[in-house]
Amino acid sequence: MSLIDWIVLTVTLLVIIGYGIYKSRGSKNLDQYLVGGRSLPWYHIGLSVMATQASAITFLSAPGLAYSDGMRFVQFYFGLPLAMIVLCITFVPIFHRLKVYTAYEYLEQRFDLKTRALTAVLFLIQRGLSTGITIYAPSIILSVILQINVVYTTLFIGTLVIIYTVWGGTKAVSYTQLLQMSIIFAGMFLAGIMVVNMLPDGVNFKNSLQIAGKLGRVNVIDWKFDPKNQYSVWSGLIGGFFLQLSYFGTDQSQVGRYLTGSSVGQSRMGLLMNGLIKIPMQFLILLIGVLVFAFYQFNQPPMFFNRNEVEQVKKSQYATQYNQLEKQYSAAFQQRKTAAQELTQALNNSDKDAIAAAQNQLRQAQANTDTLRNRGTALMKQNNALADVNDTNYVFLNFVTHYLPRGLIGLLIAIVFLASMGSTASALNSLASTTVVDIYKRVINKNATDSQYVMASRLATVFWGCICLLMALYAGQLGNLLEAVNKLGSYIYGVILGVFVVAFYLKSIRGNAVFIAAILAEAVVVYCGYTEAMAYLWLNAVGCLGVVIFALLINPIFKQKSPAY
């Protein structure tokens, strides 16, 4: 990166953090520290909710995913607007009326302490483990792109987030997210315009989509119903609905965002804004990936985007073979480029026969480059069985650093830092809220003063920040455990949602029944996940429905045994 990029990056980060700290001054009581004094307007909530969900990986993976697999990932979000409506009708009014700090507080009022504790602890485990990955994943990518040791990028992101989250609590998190999202929108928009501008002469926006479409990258909608297909309209609408409902309704990192609303109406508006914007936003991010794919039909991409893995294999005994493959890849790319140019010409002339012939030629050329690439990754695996042969996360930043103008590179790198910091800050804030409100204040020290609880919240934020930082620093050595942590959310969310659904809609069911139902449903979810009986999105639906069904079946037994109910 050039000096101007470093200046843009540093100034952007400092201004945003400074603004967050400045706006959150005076957060001295627990209400202000944990829920921002319940004073924020709807657009604040909407952007904060979006910034919490959109981690750095969203902006790195999504374009890379579109590059390698097409745009079908957008279907993952189809259940989100429906989930927002259910939240607005049920969850938001109840949480506001009871003036809770955490979602789990409500469960004690409705059921009992053990159900509240179970859900709070499940949340702490899941969020505590996954936040380390939220820091680690972009840190490793930035370290490769910027050629800085991963320890420094991890410490940089982690320390900055801990400082402003501890200092200003929820308000600092929310105010920084407001600016973060504005800059992220602007940066991604500029990146999209730049890709289109950099297409070769004679290739316009429509051509680029046509070329990408002929190679299967504009596959936005898939109507086929298949429980093992992760991204279809049905898995998005049904599985995605349960996932988004559980995430936004029961994960404190999101509940904490809309509890900051000055009224039920403001919280609702914020969530509905998310429901309106999220899918188009995700579509546009994927579209950037497709445009980058079209761009690389005319400009040679590296055979593999993760430079670290390439360097490893080039230092090994397989170096000669890999170099040979790279030469063949260059030749195959030239053939692909010619085929892409011929297809563009045929499309512009609307010549159907020529289009069909050029399309076949391009598909064959694409298959040739894919084969060579696969042979390259096979060599990486032979050299090191633990080599990361998925370079999806590196595609977009590689394009940014090699082709975008100075200044914009710094801004887009800043976006990755900001996105990582936004979601990490919400997570730390929610971990501290749950630790203090559901455990410390409820079980350990019931009679402390407000300022003591604020101090406890600050200490809890530091504690969880250090745990997540340690987790991030050692994540590279976790191997398969890392994958397990990534899947943990789908194993837990559905069950927690089931407990809330029973709480809201099945008034006759009591604490013991729902507690046992949650444990049984969790066992079913783990079994389904372990045996890979279905795509992970469906596990959320299984967990939720499992709790409801088991609770209905078990409740009569407790009613007979315990007439007091």
Added chain:
Amino acid sequence: MSNDKDDSKELPSFIKNWNQFYGIIIVWLVFLIFVFWLITIFFR
């Protein structure tokens, strides 16, 4: 669906009540799926 009259005054003036807003969200979702489907077919 809930029709919370207390906070419906916070809605933009062109939306009468929350139920109408929820309806707009559903119509928006259907519209997006339809547009994406057209894009999928057109660029296949």
